[in-house]
Amino acid sequence: xxxxxxxxxxxxxxxxxxxxxxxxxxxxxxxxxxxxxxxxxxxxxxxxxxxxxxxxxxxxxxxxxxxxxxxxxxxxxxxxxxxxxxxxxxxxxxxxxxxxxxxxxxxxxxxxxxxxxxxxxxxxxxxxxxxxxxxxxxxxxxxxxxxxxxxxxxxxxxxxxxxxxxxxxxxxxxxxxxxxxxxxxxxxxxxxxxxxxxxxxxxxxxxxxxxxxxxxxxxxxxxxxxxxxxxxxxxxxxxxxxxxxxxxxxxxxxxxxxxxxxxxxxxxxxxxxxxxxxxxxxxxxxxxxxxxxxxxxxxxxxxxxxxxxxxxxxxxxxxxxxxxxxxxxxxxxxxxxxxxxxxxxxxxxxxxxxxxxxxxxxxxxxxxxxxxxxxxxxxxxxxxxxxxxxxxxx
Amino acid sequence: xxxxxxxxxxxxxxxxxxxxxxxxxxxxxxxxxxxxxxxxxxxxxxxxxxxxxxxxxxxxxxxxxxxxxxxxxxxxxxxxxxxxxxxxxxxxxxxxxx
Amino acid sequence: xxxxxxxxxxxxxxxxxxxxxxxxxxxxxxxxxxxxxxxxxxxxxxxxxxxxxxxxxxxxxxxxxxxxxxxxxxxxxxxxxxxxxxxxxxxxxxxxxxxxxxxxxxxxxxxxxxxxxxxxxxxxxxxxxxxxxxxxxxxxxxxxxxxxxxxxxxxxxxxxxxxxxxxxxxxxxxxxxxxxxxx
Amino acid sequence: xxxxxxxxxxxxxxxxxxxxxxxxxxxxxxxxxxxxxxxxxxxxxxxxxxxxxxxxxxxxxxxxxxxxxxxxxxxxxxxxxxxxxxxxxxxxxxxxxxxxxxxxxxxxxxxxxxxxxxxxxxxxxxxxxxxxxxxxxxxxxxxxxxxxxxxxxxxxxxxxxxxxxxxxxxxxxxxxxxxxxxxxxxxxxxxxxxxxxxxxxxxxxxxxxxxxxxxxxxxxxxxxxxxxxxxxxxxxxxxxxxxxxxxxxxxxxxxxxxxxxxxxxxxxxxxxxxxxxxxxxxxxxxxxxxxxxxxxxxxxxxxxxxxxxxx
Numbered sequence: 001x002x003x004x005x006x007x008x009x010x011x012x013x014x015x016x017x018x019x020x021x022x023x024x025x026x027x028x029x030x031x032x033x034x035x036x037x038x039x040x041x042x043x044x045x046x047x048x049x050x051x052x053x054x055x056x057x058x059x060x061x062x063x064x065x066x067x068x069x070x071x072x073x074x075x076x077x078x079x080x081x082x083x084x085x086x087x088x089x090x091x092x093x094x095x096x097x098x099x100x101x102x103x104x105x106x107x108x109x110x111x112x113x114x115x116x117x118x119x120x121x122x123x124x125x126x127x128x129x130x131x132x133x134x135x136x137x138x139x140x141x142x143x144x145x146x147x148x149x150x151x152x153x154x155x156x157x158x159x160x161x162x163x164x165x166x167x168x169x170x171x172x173x174x175x176x177x178x179x180x181x182x183x184x185x186x187x188x189x190x191x192x193x194x195x196x197x198x199x200x201x202x203x204x205x206x207x208x209x210x211x212x213x214x215x216x217x218x219x220x221x222x223x224x225x226x227x228x229x230x231x232x233x234x235x236x237x238x239x240x241x242x243x244x245x246x247x248x249x250x251x252x253x254x255x256x257x258x259x260x261x262x263x264x265x266x267x268x269x270x271x272x273x274x275x276x277x278x279x280x281x282x283x284x285x286x287x288x289x290x291x292x293x294x295x296x297x298x299x300x301x302x303x304x305x306x307x308x309x310x311x312x313x314x315x316x317x318x319x320x321x322x323x324x325x326x327x328x329x330x331x332x333x334x335x336x337x338x339x340x341x342x343x344x345x346x347x348x349x350x351x352x353x354x355x356x357x358x359x360x361x362x363x364x365x366x367x368x369x370x371x372x373x374x375x376x377x378x379x380x381x382x383x384x385x386x387x388x389x390x391x392x393x394x
Numbered sequence: 395x396x397x398x399x400x401x402x403x404x405x406x407x408x409x410x411x412x413x414x415x416x417x418x419x420x421x422x423x424x425x426x427x428x429x430x431x432x433x434x435x436x437x438x439x440x441x442x443x444x445x446x447x448x449x450x451x452x453x454x455x456x457x458x459x460x461x462x463x464x465x466x467x468x469x470x471x472x473x474x475x476x477x478x479x480x481x482x483x484x485x486x487x488x489x490x491x492x
Numbered sequence: 493x494x495x496x497x498x499x500x501x502x503x504x505x506x507x508x509x510x511x512x513x514x515x516x517x518x519x520x521x522x523x524x525x526x527x528x529x530x531x532x533x534x535x536x537x538x539x540x541x542x543x544x545x546x547x548x549x550x551x552x553x554x555x556x557x558x559x560x561x562x563x564x565x566x567x568x569x570x571x572x573x574x575x576x577x578x579x580x581x582x583x584x585x586x587x588x589x590x591x592x593x594x595x596x597x598x599x600x601x602x603x604x605x606x607x608x609x610x611x612x613x614x615x616x617x618x619x620x621x622x623x624x625x626x627x628x629x630x631x632x633x634x635x636x637x638x639x640x641x642x643x644x645x646x647x648x649x650x651x652x653x654x655x656x657x658x659x660x661x662x663x664x665x666x667x668x669x670x671x672x673x674x675x
Numbered sequence: 676x677x678x679x680x681x682x683x684x685x686x687x688x689x690x691x692x693x694x695x696x697x698x699x700x701x702x703x704x705x706x707x708x709x710x711x712x713x714x715x716x717x718x719x720x721x722x723x724x725x726x727x728x729x730x731x732x733x734x735x736x737x738x739x740x741x742x743x744x745x746x747x748x749x750x751x752x753x754x755x756x757x758x759x760x761x762x763x764x765x766x767x768x769x770x771x772x773x774x775x776x777x778x779x780x781x782x783x784x785x786x787x788x789x790x791x792x793x794x795x796x797x798x799x800x801x802x803x804x805x806x807x808x809x810x811x812x813x814x815x816x817x818x819x820x821x822x823x824x825x826x827x828x829x830x831x832x833x834x835x836x837x838x839x840x841x842x843x844x845x846x847x848x849x850x851x852x853x854x855x856x857x858x859x860x861x862x863x864x865x866x867x868x869x870x871x872x873x874x875x876x877x878x879x880x881x882x883x884x885x886x887x888x889x890x891x892x893x894x895x896x897x898x899x900x901x902x903x904x905x906x907x908x909x910x911x912x913x914x915x916x917x918x919x920x921x922x923x924x925x926x927x928x929x930x931x932x933x934x935x936x937x938x939x940x941x942x943x944x945x946x947x948x949x950x951x952x953x954x955x956x957x958x959x960x961x962x963x964x965x966x967x968x969x970x971x972x973x974x975x976x977x978x979x980x981x982x983x984x985x986x
Contacts, residue, residue: 475905
């Protein structure tokens with residue numbers, strides 16, 4: 001591993017990456033479990049370690065509104081939020097993407113109310129899935145740091161120009177200290193030079209940003225935006241490759257473990273992927289083979305990559321740390337189902353709900369899921385309902 | 395103006411990212427003079443060059459000359475009649491179009 | 493390990509310093525505070541996972557190898573030793589370990605170590621700061637990291653205030669020396 | 676560079692940075708403040724606009740009336756967006772020598788008094804260098820004349836219609852200037868299109884004041900107030916002459932009446948010109964008319980006291 005080994009929690013690692021990215025503007029509002037990011041950045045600015053404007057806004061709605069304004073002005077902009085804060089930003093999420101403002105935002109993933117809860121669910125990230133933001137999920141503190149740096153590169157690439165979310169599980173990563181390797185400032189400077197904005201606000205070259213767009217042009221504008229997402233995957237891979245050359249750390253949109261020769265797998269997001277691999281190793285000791293597939297890139301959804309990986313399985317559990325009420329499945333399940341539907345060979349899918357509101361996800365749960373997959377495989381048909389693991393008995 | 399028209403005539407596939415309008419004042423291509431039912435006519439002999447009509451015109455469609463004489467830009471005048479009403483010497487008359 | 497104390501006692505700091513010391517020795521670590529709204533005075537926990545292999549497991553710790561009781565009033569809470577592995581370790585802040593604790597230790601076949609961190613803290617800081625002395629005691633009892641690693645991360649942590657850094661190091665060393673195994 | 680105030684219309688710069696061809700209603704009062712603000716504040720400048728009449732009518736893709744950079748994000752956040760742009764230019768200017776523009780914000784009364792109130796308060800508290808201009812046409816005109824927190828008592832709107840039981844809006848209008856001043860800002864003023872020199876000079880003073888300033892502009896709306904478009908300026912002037920819309924400024928702790936009204940005109944003169952108030956002149960609504968007159972007198976006396984104390 002290249003770099004200097006340090007111990008940090010996820011929030012601090014993200015803030016450190018933003019500092020090394022030499023962000024110009026930080027516009028953010030505190031909310032648990034993201035707050036440490038904002039506090040750390042305020043400290044960097046007030047101690048003179050980071051030359052940036054820190055806008056201590058009065059709400060998340062303003063945090064993102066100001067971020068969009070600053071980004072249009074040509075600044076490199078960072079913000080962070082969680083749960084209710086992201087929900088309050090919702091209106092502006094679409095606008096940031098549509099106006100092609102390459103803001104980077106960290107989300108300390110947290111369950112949405114009611115009832116109020118500060119712990120991890122993926123409700124917030126999922127609620128942003130249609131807004132046009134790119135999304136990455138970090139599995140550990142190292143990834144939270146790495147993905148934050150890479151997010152700026154992807155977001156600001158002139159083939160992309162889209163705001164980007166880095167998700168890290170609330171508390172499980174935001175507040176957890178792990179060892180991670182950080183780059184030297186000069187290395188980050190070389191990887192991530194000063195932003196070169198396209199069409200920034202310039203009084204010498206006046207442009208109109210965010211006009212009314214009626215029936216005659218709105219659709220064409222959406223089509224133009226739509227076409228960008230077809231190119232993002234390629235840019236992400238370029239950035240992953242370049243980052244690997246710099247750090248020795250390998251990233252890919254879809255991460256696989258133990259998939260060769262396995263007929264059962266689980267698909268999962270975030271910190272639980274490691275727990276799933278840990279459990280898969282234990283299962284392997286007992287002669288049971290479970291593939292673990294985790295998504296580092298969630299939006300745009302890596303359809304082709306995922307299809308290639310999953311087609312060979314008989315049964316696949318898709319794990320959602322959220323519930324999409326009244327939908328034909330929960331969020332990741334719907335994504336995976338759609339991605340696989342047109343495949344010639346497709347596995348039976350089982351939707352699993354786990355870990356809501358910080359309910360701990362343990363290797364025992366993975367074993368239960370494995371048992372459920374065995375049963376589905378035996379019966380040859382998918383269960384009607386989703387399986388909830390970790391729910392209280394009785 | 396030529397800048398404005400060249401932008402508007404481009405294919406939508408060449409529109410810049412973010413739905414922006416990349417050049418200023420393209421509304422000059424939208425001649426709102428067609429909205430007008432009554433048209434202001436300035437009696438230059440009466441005009442005292444006070445600029446009241448010029449400052450109050452919402453379009454703006456009152457052209458201000460170097461010598462502060464005024465003229466109506468009928469391409470854009472919507473015929474609201476504010477100019478005639480604010481003229482202290484009644485030098486502007488609203489007359490029906492056509 | 494699992495750390496027990498009360499909000500405001502630096503429970504999280506102890507766990508974190510231990511993790512940083514292990515990291516310095518080339519080990520892999522995961523440290524997490526108990527996840528709850530911050531509240532001063534209420535019982536709180538923190539968790540440290542240390543391994544020679546990369547740690548992928550991100551779940552809570554239910555079967556700790558060791559338990560450290562930072563707040564003396566918690567040692568007779570019967571849940572202190574819950575999940576403790578057979579042959580595990582309990583380190584308590586006490587002049588002498590209490591009956592409830594000893595009973596559960598016996599059931600688990602756990603080793604009990606104890607140190608009067610209250611007296612050490614009062615003598616060193618003049619205030620009941622138990623967390624760094626208990627860290628020193630735990631390091632001695634567990635040998636999971638070296639005393640010097642812990643001292644160096646403590647020096648760094650309190651580097652803004654050299655007096656405070658020295659006092660913490662003194663507290664760590666004294667507890668390291670004074671902690672005793674209950675026979 | 677200190678900008679200069681003027682005494683006559685002739686001193687107002689000729690250059691127009693706001694182009695015709697926009698689709699505001701004939702006789703609309705909004706462009707007058709826009710034109711004067713763009714003239715009074717020299718380049719470089721950036722305009723931020725809340726959703727509202729001005730925004731929708733002047734930037735219908737691909738047509739824009741703006742000759743300066745213009746940004747619209749949403750309804751409730753113009754002051755927030757301006758905060759971000761201001762902060763960005765400040766740091767970009769420090770780090771890379773980019774020239775720092777003056778920020779002018781335009782928000783309607785909905786975007787200022789109501790949905791954008793929090794964002795405005797936050798921006799004023801944080802002290803961003805911007806001129807915030809509220810063009811107040813006293814209702815949500817863009818969506819079809821619904822009441823706002825700026826709709827005056829007695830006015831009939833589509834959500835406060837003058838009915839058989841309730842004769843229009845019964846609540847008073849918020850006092851934007853007092854709210855703005857309470858944030859500790861240094862300059863705030865009311866403006867009216869019938870008094871263009873007064874308006875121009877207030878914009879100049881706002882531009883000369885570092886930090887946030889708030890200008891509250893009376894916007895006659897022929898469509899929503901039901902009057903003949905040609906009488907826009909007459910309606911505006913009457914608002915001042917009846918003491919309904921006092922023209923004053925708050926400048927570094929001092930209140931000053933900028934257009935004194937020694938002999939006020941009867942409020943009925945103002946009301947009878949506008950369909951939104953006509954019901955107030957019916958005998959059964961006399962009680963409301965009297966109440967409104969008392970409010971106007973009370974507001975005026977309060978203002979006079981504040982002006983007196985400032986001397």
